[in-house]
Amino acid sequence: MPAHRVVIVGGGFGGLHAARALRRANVDLTLVDRRNFHLFQPLLYQVATGGLSPGNIAAPLRAILKRQRNCRVWLANVTGFDVQNKQVILDDGTLPYDTLILAAGARTSYFGQDAWAAEAPGLKTIEDALSIRRRVLTAFEEAEREPDPGRRASLLTFVIVGCGPTGVELAGTLAEIARHTLRQDFRAATPREARVIMVDLAPRVLGAFPEALSSEAQRQLEKQGIELRLGAKVTNVTPAGISLQVGDHEETIASSSVLWAAGVEASPLGKALADVTGAAVDRQGRVMVQPDLTIAGYPEIFVIGDLAHCVDKDGRPLPGVAPVAMQQGTNVASRIRARLDGKAEPEFRYTDYGSMATIGRSAAVAQIGRWQFRGMIAWLLWLFVHLIQIVQFENRVLILFQWAWNYFTFSRSARLITDVMPEGHIPNERQPGRVAESR
Amino acid sequence: MPAHRVVIVGGGFGGLHAARALRRANVDLTLVDRRNFHLFQPLLYQVATGGLSPGNIAAPLRAILKRQRNCRVWLANVTGFDVQNKQVILDDGTLPYDTLILAAGARTSYFGQDAWAAEAPGLKTIEDALSIRRRVLTAFEEAEREPDPGRRASLLTFVIVGCGPTGVELAGTLAEIARHTLRQDFRAATPREARVIMVDLAPRVLGAFPEALSSEAQRQLEKQGIELRLGAKVTNVTPAGISLQVGDHEETIASSSVLWAAGVEASPLGKALADVTGAAVDRQGRVMVQPDLTIAGYPEIFVIGDLAHCVDKDGRPLPGVAPVAMQQGTNVASRIRARLDGKAEPEFRYTDYGSMATIGRSAAVAQIGRWQFRGMIAWLLWLFVHLIQIVQFENRVLILFQWAWNYFTFSRSARLITDVMPEGHIPNERQPGRVAESR
Numbered sequence: 108m109p110a111h112r113v114v115i116v117g118g119g120f121g122g123l124h125a126a127r128a129l130r131r132a133n134v135d136l137t138l139v140d141r142r143n144f145h146l147f148q149p150l151l152y153q154v155a156t157g158g159l160s161p162g163n164i165a166a167p168l169r170a171i172l173k174r175q176r177n178c179r180v181w182l183a184n185v186t187g188f189d190v191q192n193k194q195v196i197l198d199d200g201t202l203p204y205d206t207l208i209l210a211a212g213a214r215t216s217y218f219g220q221d222a223w224a225a226e227a228p229g230l231k232t233i234e235d236a237l238s239i240r241r242r243v244l245t246a247f248e249e250a251e252r253e254p255d256p257g258r259r260a261s262l263l264t265f266v267i268v269g270c271g272p273t274g275v276e277l278a279g280t281l282a283e284i285a286r287h288t289l290r291q292d293f294r295a296a297t298p299r300e301a302r303v304i305m306v307d308l309a310p311r312v313l314g315a316f317p318e319a320l321s322s323e324a325q326r327q328l329e330k331q332g333i334e335l336r337l338g339a340k341v342t343n344v345t346p347a348g349i350s351l352q353v354g355d356h357e358e359t360i361a362s363s364s365v366l367w368a369a370g371v372e373a374s375p376l377g378k379a380l381a382d383v384t385g386a387a388v389d390r391q392g393r394v395m396v397q398p399d400l401t402i403a404g405y406p407e408i409f410v411i412g413d414l415a416h417c418v419d420k421d422g423r424p425l426p427g428v429a430p431v432a433m434q435q436g437t438n439v440a441s442r443i444r445a446r447l448d449g450k451a452e453p454e455f456r457y458t459d460y461g462s463m464a465t466i467g468r469s470a471a472v473a474q475i476g477r478w479q480f481r482g483m484i485a486w487l488l489w490l491f492v493h494l495i496q497i498v499q500f501e502n503r504v505l506i507l508f509q510w511a512w513n514y515f516t517f518s519r520s521a522r523l524i525t526d527v528m529p530e531g532h533i534p535n536e537r538q539p540g541r542v543a544e545s546r
Numbered sequence: 547m548p549a550h551r552v553v554i555v556g557g558g559f560g561g562l563h564a565a566r567a568l569r570r571a572n573v574d575l576t577l578v579d580r581r582n583f584h585l586f587q588p589l590l591y592q593v594a595t596g597g598l599s600p601g602n603i604a605a606p607l608r609a610i611l612k613r614q615r616n617c618r619v620w621l622a623n624v625t626g627f628d629v630q631n632k633q634v635i636l637d638d639g640t641l642p643y644d645t646l647i648l649a650a651g652a653r654t655s656y657f658g659q660d661a662w663a664a665e666a667p668g669l670k671t672i673e674d675a676l677s678i679r680r681r682v683l684t685a686f687e688e689a690e691r692e693p694d695p696g697r698r699a700s701l702l703t704f705v706i707v708g709c710g711p712t713g714v715e716l717a718g719t720l721a722e723i724a725r726h727t728l729r730q731d732f733r734a735a736t737p738r739e740a741r742v743i744m745v746d747l748a749p750r751v752l753g754a755f756p757e758a759l760s761s762e763a764q765r766q767l768e769k770q771g772i773e774l775r776l777g778a779k780v781t782n783v784t785p786a787g788i789s790l791q792v793g794d795h796e797e798t799i800a801s802s803s804v805l806w807a808a809g810v811e812a813s814p815l816g817k818a819l820a821d822v823t824g825a826a827v828d829r830q831g832r833v834m835v836q837p838d839l840t841i842a843g844y845p846e847i848f849v850i851g852d853l854a855h856c857v858d859k860d861g862r863p864l865p866g867v868a869p870v871a872m873q874q875g876t877n878v879a880s881r882i883r884a885r886l887d888g889k890a891e892p893e894f895r896y897t898d899y900g901s902m903a904t905i906g907r908s909a910a911v912a913q914i915g916r917w918q919f920r921g922m923i924a925w926l927l928w929l930f931v932h933l934i935q936i937v938q939f940e941n942r943v944l945i946l947f948q949w950a951w952n953y954f955t956f957s958r959s960a961r962l963i964t965d966v967m968p969e970g971h972i973p974n975e976r977q978p979g980r981v982a983e984s985r
Contacts, residue, residue: 143687143963160599162960169731170961179733182687182963233964248582248621292608294618521601522609524582524621525672 110135110177111447114195114204116185116376118145118168120429121412122210124436126178132444136178137202139195143167143182146233149429149493152273154236156280157244157288157522161233185211187379190405206407208439209380209394213413213427216372216391223344227367230273237525239366243281244524246364247289250296261361263301266349268341269369270307271315272464275324277368278305279467282331287468304334304360306351307369311337313464313472315426320472323481327470341369371427377414384408389416389424400439400455409442411435417455425457429496434458465489549574549616550886553634553643555624555815557584557607559868560851561649563875565617571883575617576641578634582606582621585672588868588932591712593675595719596683596727596961600672624650626818629844645846647878648819648833652852652866655811655830662783666806669712676964678805682720683963685803686728689735700800702740705788707780708808709746710753711903714763716807717744718906721770726907727961743773743799745790746808750776752903752911754865759911762920766909780808810866816853823847828855828863839878839894848881850874856894864896868935873897904928 111134115122118140126138144165153159168180187196188207195202215229228238243265250262265281267274285301292298305312305328311321312328312335325335336351336358343350348361373392381388386402387395393416396402400409400417412432417425425431434457442452463473463485471485480488550573554561557579565577583604592598607619626635633640654668667677682704689701704720706713724740731737744751744767750760751767751774767774775790775797782789787800812831820827825841826834832855835841839848839856851871856864864870873896881891902912902924910924919927 143683143961160601160960161962161964162599162601165962167731167961169728173730179690180731181691182684183691233962237964244582245621251618252620252622289608291612292606292619521599522582522606523600523604523672525600525676 111443112203112205113137113208113443114139114202114206115208115210116140116195117210117212117374117412117414118142118180119148119210119212119412119432121212121432121436122208123168123171124433125208125210125411125440126172126175126436128437128440129443130175130177132177132440133447134177134443136175137181137204138168138172138178139181139183139185139197139202140168141182141184143169143180145171147496148231149496151230151233151236152276152280154233154521155230155239155243155277156284157240158280160521161237165233185376187376188383190380190383190408193407204407206409206443208409208411208436209376209414210410210412210432210436211374211376211414213371213373213391215367216370217367218370220344223367226344226346227268227349227365229367230277231371239277240522241524242364242366243284244522247293247296247298247301248524249363250300251293253296257361259296260300260302261348262363263296263298264304264348264360264362264364265301266304266306266360266362266365268306268349268365268367270305270309270312270335270337271368272313272462274305274307274368275312275328275464275466277366278303278328278333279331279465279470282333283467286332302334303332304336304362306336306339306341306349308338308340316462316464316472317474317479320474320479320481324464324466324472327466327472327481331467331470371413373414377410380408380410391416398455399442399452400435409439411439417457419457428462430460431457463489463492550882551642551644552576552647552882553578553641553645554647554649555579555634556649556651556813556851556853557581557619558587558649558651558851558871560651560871560875561647562607562610563872564647564649564850564879565611565614565875567876567879568882569614569616571616571879572886573616573882575614576620576643577607577611577617578620578622578624578636578641579607580621580623582608582619584610586935587670588935590669590672590675591715591719593672593960594669594678594682594716595723596679597719599960600676604672624815626815627822629819629822629847632846643846645848645882647848647850647875648815648853649849649851649871649875650813650815650853652810652812652830654806655809656806657809659783662806665783665785666707666788666804668806669716670810678716679961680963681803681805682723683961686732686735686737686740687963688802689739690732692735696800698735699739699741700787701802702735702737703743703787703799703801703803704740705743705745705799705801705804707745707788707804707806709744709748709751709774709776710807711901713744713746713807714751714767714903714905716805717742717767717772718770718904718909721772722906725771741773742771743775743801745775745778745780745788747779748776755901755903755911756913756918759913759918759920763903763905763911766905766911766920770906770909810852812853816849819847819849830855837894838881838891839874848878850878856896858896867901869899870896902928902931 113134113136115138144167147164150164172178184198186198215231217223246262250259253259267278282303285298289298313321313324339351339353349365350359377392377394394410396410396415396417413427438455445452461475465471469483469486471489473480473485473488552573552575554577583606586603589603611617623637625637633642654670656662685701689698692698706717721742724737728737752760752763778790778792788804789798816831816833833849835849835854835856852866877894884891900914904910908922908925910928912919912924912927
């Protein structure tokens with residue numbers, strides 16, 4: 108009898124953990140992804156701010172899975188599903204499965220205002236991170252040559268929409284760059300003139316954290332000179348800046364660098380699967396899954412990670428974070444093994460080990476179980492947890508070295524403005540919002 | 547009296563060495579570049595083959611020059627020169643000088659066949675290197691999914707045009723990747739099926755080296771399974787492959803990855819300067835300079851590096867290599883200091899310390915003074931010389947670590963295919979020659 112064919116769509120935290128947990132199972136495993144690498148998204152903001160290179164936080168899927176002989180990696184683009192014939196539809200063929208694990212993740216959401224995407228890059232991909240890096244560094248470069256004070260102020264104003272962990276990490280690092288890293292680098296403009304402004308509709312930063320840690324994070328952000336606009340609704344984003352509504356009050360901030368860390372929506376593959384199976388999707392496009400992570404009527408189709416809407420025992424949806432995806436991946440793998448062995452499937456129950464966010468140099472907040480941490484201790488905890496999770500040993504050591512170096516020297520060596528210009532062309536168009544946004 | 551204004555165009559080896567050598571001079575120095583970083587070009591082939599990340603071999607010009615208070619860095623695009631009014635013309639302004647140092651370097655030349663550029667990327671910029679990396683890795687990925695043996699062979703055939711040091715280094719590394727790095731990574735295609743073919747019109751590899759080292763390099767290349775087509779003229783390059791003429795014999799090689807390491811031509815700024823000063827340019831567009839590195843009639847304009855046609859005492863033009871540019875940069879700086887002090891200018895005489903090329907793992911050839919080296923010793927020499935030259939301490943250590951890691955594990959961690967696709971799009975179009983060549 109040929110081995111049971113398992114197809115995993117997506118090589119993020121969920122898909123990769125499912126694949127790894129099936130390494131000793133008698134299955135014929137195919138991991139399909141549009142990209143040839145696994146991305147360690149929690150450190151993407153470090154690439155966006157020049158502290159790490161893309162190669163430091165991404166590892167080729169083939170390299171991770173090279174010794175897992177029951178698994179092949181397929182670089183391909185999934186466009187839909189033929190659930191009757193149990194086939195994944197690719198843009199150039201099909202891929203048959205006996206069991207399907209859909210783990211295609213999420214992408215940046217502009218809440219229906221897709222026109223804002225061109226003005227305010229999100230932070231979900233390597234290309235996003237390099238686009239933000241290019242935009243921020245170009246703004247400092249142009250400020251150095253800009254004689255008009257108003258225009259220079261706009262260049263040196265960085266607005267971050269979204270006060271979740273990603274927004275807080277970006278803001279903290281930008282403030283650090285302006286106040287320390289670039290201090291001696293410029294002659295005319297002063298990076299210390301830079302303003303970093305955070306915007307959120309929510310009344311507090313890190314809304315998913317306990318209130319005490321929220322206020323601690325806010326205190327640390329303000330200590331770094333970061334301005335907060337809480338309870339503020341974004342009404343427009345243009346190349347000239349961003350418009351906000353705070354209560355009855357309206358405000359327009361001139362800024363050439365608006366960065367978007369505000370929200371995500373599910374991969375369109377969730378909707379594609381729902382359309383052919385009758386499964387429901389929630390407002391963010393996530394597929395509603397049953398307690399066993401399958402969709403109703405299709406026991407052979409699992410949906411996990413950011414693409415799944417899965418509720419805990421109190422009926423609250425689980426957050427879109429890496430630990431949920433990893434635990435779901437492992438659970439699905441155990442279920443598949445149990446089915447093949449004719450045993451009972453293990454229940455899925457999410458264990459929340461806590462959450463943490465870093466706020467620049469030596470500052471962070473963390474909740475682990477019932478304990479709360481802040482400042483240097485939280486920062487070291489954050490460092491430790493992230494380092495041990497990075498997939499490959501090499502990356503771990505390199506990143507540790509790079510961080511140690513950055514920490515002690517205030518340097519950020521990956522500050523390259525790349526991908527801006529064809530030969531003989533211009534890196535410094537006067538509208539940074541318009542700098543060639545080729546990918 | 548205001549300080550003497552020196553403008554340096556170009557932050558490569560020549561321009562940067564000139565700037566550094568002026569650090570104690572009483573000058574008002576501006577270094578203009580289109581890019582915000584200095585690129586260590588000798589290691590670019592390592593980025594193209596996934597061994598190093600761009601951040602490892604590039605350092606922000608501002609970071610290098612941050613403590614040099616008499617120097618400012620200007621990220622701008624130079625479009626021409628107003629030599630009467632002593633101004634450099636930018637696309638958005640002008641920059642006055644008392645002394646001008648033009649060090650704008652060279653770019654890939656297709657010998658008038660510009661249409662080939664799209665099919666056969668060169669290796670002069672970070673973007674070039676990432677484009678080659680994308681093309682090579684995509685070819686392996688597509689071969690894995692390609693059922694047709696002919697098409698698979700074409701995907702796994704890599705043709706390198708040019709047998710100088712860059713071509714030899716690229717070929718050696720590609721052979722190493724196919725035979726070692728990727729050996730376990732694929733299931734259907736076998737990377738060991740890969741062919742690496744080198745093409746050159748010259749009758750031997752490394753034509754600028756002594757004959758003994760040329761034959762040694764050829765022996766080492768062939769030992770790695772690399773095929774050589776010497777005395778071969780390229781007659782066409784298309785998405786399907788490359789056509790050659792060897793004597794009366796014609797040959798077409800089906801290949802989806804033709805890489806161009808064959809020639810360079812001067813930056814168009816050389817021609818722009820010649821047009822307004824009446825200076826002569828040679829066939830590659832290099833400006834003919836006088837023994838003092840100025841152009842006739844304009845003692846305040848120096849041209850150095852790959853952009854200068856400068857002859858040694860026997861009348862032979864100096865090669866376009868980093869040591870020439872660095873020594874010229876230092877000499878021009880000394881001349882400027884001498885002029886300001888009313889002293890005699892030091893003569894320029896190029897000291898040739900030798901040349902070296904690496905041929906993949908533990909193999910290299912080197913000539914240093916009258917000594918010739920080969921094999922492991924030459925390779926260690928090559929490693930040593932390149933490491934001590936990299937500008938920033940940090941990069942040096944990181945690269946050493948990365949190399950040690952790559953060497954002992956056969957791994958190449960920066961194997962990321964990036965910049966291929968807008969959201970929801972396709973990384974694997976069936977024509978790799980046509981994969982979105984966005985920069």
